[in-house]
Amino acid sequence: MAGIQDVAQELNVGIIGGGYAGMAAAVTLAQHGIPVTVFESAKQLGGRARGVLYNNTQLDNGQHILLGCYHQTLKLIEQVGGNIKEDFLRLPLQLTLHNRFELKAPHLPAPLHLLLGLLGAKGLPFGERMRASRFMLAMRNARFTLAHDTTALELLRTHKQGELIRLLWEPICISALNTPVHKASAQVLLNVLRDSLNGARSDSDMLLPRINFSALFPERAEKYINRHGGAVFTSCGAEAIVPMGKEIELVTARGTQRCSHVICAASPTSSARLFRTVPQLAPIAEQIEAIPCQPIYTVYLQYPERVRLPHAMLGFDRGVAQWLFDRGQIAGQLGLIAAVISAEGVHQELEQEQLVQKVAQELHKQLGITRVPLWHQVIAEKRATFSCEVDLRRPAQITPLPNVLLAGDYTAGAYPATLEGAIMSGIRCANEIRKAS
Numbered sequence: 001m002a003g004i005q006d007v008a009q010e011l012n013v014g015i016i017g018g019g020y021a022g023m024a025a026a027v028t029l030a031q032h033g034i035p036v037t038v039f040e041s042a043k044q045l046g047g048r049a050r051g052v053l054y055n056n057t058q059l060d061n062g063q064h065i066l067l068g069c070y071h072q073t074l075k076l077i078e079q080v081g082g083n084i085k086e087d088f089l090r091l092p093l094q095l096t097l098h099n100r101f102e103l104k105a106p107h108l109p110a111p112l113h114l115l116l117g118l119l120g121a122k123g124l125p126f127g128e129r130m131r132a133s134r135f136m137l138a139m140r141n142a143r144f145t146l147a148h149d150t151t152a153l154e155l156l157r158t159h160k161q162g163e164l165i166r167l168l169w170e171p172i173c174i175s176a177l178n179t180p181v182h183k184a185s186a187q188v189l190l191n192v193l194r195d196s197l198n199g200a201r202s203d204s205d206m207l208l209p210r211i212n213f214s215a216l217f218p219e220r221a222e223k224y225i226n227r228h229g230g231a232v233f234t235s236c237g238a239e240a241i242v243p244m245g246k247e248i249e250l251v252t253a254r255g256t257q258r259c260s261h262v263i264c265a266a267s268p269t270s271s272a273r274l275f276r277t278v279p280q281l282a283p284i285a286e287q288i289e290a291i292p293c294q295p296i297y298t299v300y301l302q303y304p305e306r307v308r309l310p311h312a313m314l315g316f317d318r319g320v321a322q323w324l325f326d327r328g329q330i331a332g333q334l335g336l337i338a339a340v341i342s343a344e345g346v347h348q349e350l351e352q353e354q355l356v357q358k359v360a361q362e363l364h365k366q367l368g369i370t371r372v373p374l375w376h377q378v379i380a381e382k383r384a385t386f387s388c389e390v391d392l393r394r395p396a397q398i399t400p401l402p403n404v405l406l407a408g409d410y411t412a413g414a415y416p417a418t419l420e421g422a423i424m425s426g427i428r429c430a431n432e433i434r435k436a437s
Contacts (some may be wrong), residue, residue, distance in 0.1 A: 011035065011437055014259035015237040016252040016274070019047020020419050021407040023221040024076055024426030026298030030228035031079070032434060034248040037230060037259075038222075039252050040239025044214055045222060049419060051212030054377045055302070057204065058212050061379055062298050063325050063338040065175075065313070068205035069195040072188040072427060073217075080220040087216060089312060089330050091417060093117065093197075098310070098316040098366050100167070101167040110201045111140065123169075128164055135159045136197070144194035146187050149390045152177075170313055174322065175343045177388040177416040178294045185390050191414045208312060210331045223395035238266070241274050241281070249404055261436075263429045265407035268293075269383070280400040287395050291410060296347065296384035299340040299359045303374040304333035309367065316366060319345050321359045335374075338364070352378040385417030386410040397428050404435065405429040 011034045019039030026036045044050055052059045066073060066088070076086055084090075093105035093113070102125065105117035116336045118132045132174035138159065146155070152173050156165050176192045177184045194367045196204050209216050222232040233254060241262060242249035248262045264271050272288040275281035299321070310327040316322065320341060327336035339359045341347050347355055356376045363369045386392070386409075394412045397405050408424040 007341050011260045011433065012258070013037070013263065013433060014248070014257055015260045015265060016250070017047065017267070017270075017407075018042075018218060018222075018232060018234065019408075020049055020073075020103060020217060021409065021422040021426040022047075022263065023218045023225075024072075024423040025265060025407055025430040026225050026230060026232075026426075027076060027221050029433065030225045030230050030245060031432045033228070034433070034437075035229060036225060037257065038232040039236050039238050040099045040232070040234045041253075041266075041270070043235050044082040045215040045218035045232070045234065049213040050218070051214035052119060052302075052379065054374055057302070057333065057336065059300055059338075059377065059379070060097060060209075060213050062215065062296050062381055062384065063323075063340050064209070064419060066207040066209070066419060067196050067203065068207065069199055069203035070207075070423075071416070073420050073423045074207075075172035076423060077220070080217065080224040082216065082300050084207075088209055089212060091206045091312065093204040093206065093209065093314075094159075094311075095168065095171065095315065095348065096311055096313075097123070097171070097315040097317040098109060098282045103168065104202060105201075108201065110195060110203070111136065111198055113201050114197050114204065123167065124163065126396075128162060131160055132164050135161060135164075136193070136397060138227060139190060139193065140198055144190040144198065146190065149185055149187045151182055151390055152184040152186045152189045153182045155393065156181070167317065176418070177340045178385045179233065179388045179416070180297060180343050182219070183387065183389050185388050185392065188278050188388050188414070188416050190210065192416065206313065208325065208330045219389070224298065230295075230417075230420035232426075237270075238264075238274060241278055243278065243280070243404075246403070248401075259403075261405065261433050263407050263426070263433075265426060265429075268386070268410055271406065271408065278401070278404075282403065284395050284399055284406065287393060288410075291392070291394070292304065292387035292389065293344045294385040295382045295386050297347060297355065297381075298344075298379045299339040299341070299356055299364070300377045300379070301337045301339065301356070302358060302375045303337065303369065303371050303373055305337040307335045307337070307369055307371060309337065316362060319362045319366070320345075320355070324363075336406050341365075352380070388416040397425060405432060407417040 275285035321339035
């Protein structure tokens with residue numbers, strides 16, 4: 001019987017894409033002695049969660065947050081050399097819409113921390129707070145499972161959430177699913193509520209990265225892969241996937257490589273392009289292309305260093321800017337404010353300069369910030385995530401070609417387009433290869 005090392009030597013896995021999904025797959029395989037080669041078309045790793053240098057300031061391609069329930073993501077970050085306490089500003093569950101609504105969960109076991117947090121929330125009559133608590137208890141009794149999926153809005157209306165929809169559930173839905181509440185899958189929203197609000201108390205904590213997203217995991221993962229005998233190539237995209245009997249020929253910018261397996265962890269657009277030319281994979285390409293998308297806009301405003309927000313993370317009610325992040329409090333970048341606008345909306349009709357002016361006006365009106373930004377930068381990801389809609393058909397990780405797998409936050413899973421969803425898909429692909437071997 002072949003030993004583990006013998007089996008590993010028979011495998012040679014090519015991974016297309018150096019984002020969180022691809023690097024998670026690569027680390028998992030490298031950990032078990034399986035040779036991997038990662039091909040990333042961009043100059044840097046991270047995919048849609050990557051660092052961006054602008055005006056000598058380190059930004060992110062989008063301002064993401066992690067939750068305490070992202071167990072696989074946090075585990076991998078530590079595995080490749082990260083330190084969760086140092087890498088993140090960790091905040092207990094708190095949602096603050098400036099001058100309108102505030103929820104802070106006390107340090108109690110779940111779900112008491114949430115229920116008492118809801119009952120003590122500011123900005124709502126007691127009856128509304130009771131309805132929120134009853135809704136969570138009802139979902140808990142139903143094991144956060146619906147007989148038939150519906151929209152999040154319909155579910156919330158059925159449970160008479162009223163004003164809570166706009167002030168509590170819609171901000172959570174937009175933040176977690178990046179999909180308007182009238183389109184969003186109620187079941188996927190419940191999956192998020194189950195894992196973040198119904199597990200251990202720490203699962204609901206919010207983790208705001210102090211370092212950029214390329215440095216947080218992918219760059220550390222590259223070093224880990226190199227130490228374990230693998231290789232990572234940037235500025236080296238895949239051009240074609242060619243089945244060759246029991247192997248796969250991967251055509252890249254560096255030439256052709258024979259692989260025992262290929263994990264395609266590129267963007268949906270790139271994955272569909274590669275799959276379209278392979279007859280067995282063409283139906284999956286059509287499925288990927290049919291998935292609707294949603295945008296995320298991040299507006300960075302650099303103010304003088306003494307400008308700061310009342311909280312590290314702050315929401316606006318009925319503003320163009322939905323969530324504000326004080327990069328000074330989070331990462332020591334004094335005076336730098338990141339305004340995030342998730343999902344589709346009227347902001348898409350504005351020119352970037354108009355959008356910047358609108359956000360700056362809201363900061364002036366809501367917070368009294370009268371200073372003019374020293375500089376600004378808008379990062380618009382028009383296809384940032386899939387639109388997490390009712391009964392959406394998402395492609396599986398396993399394809400009709402047993403040695404070609406598909407990874408990404410848009411592939412089949414219980415989560416919306418989150419870093420945890422991406423990480424889990426990559427790990428799943430890696431484990432399929434390990435099982436098959």
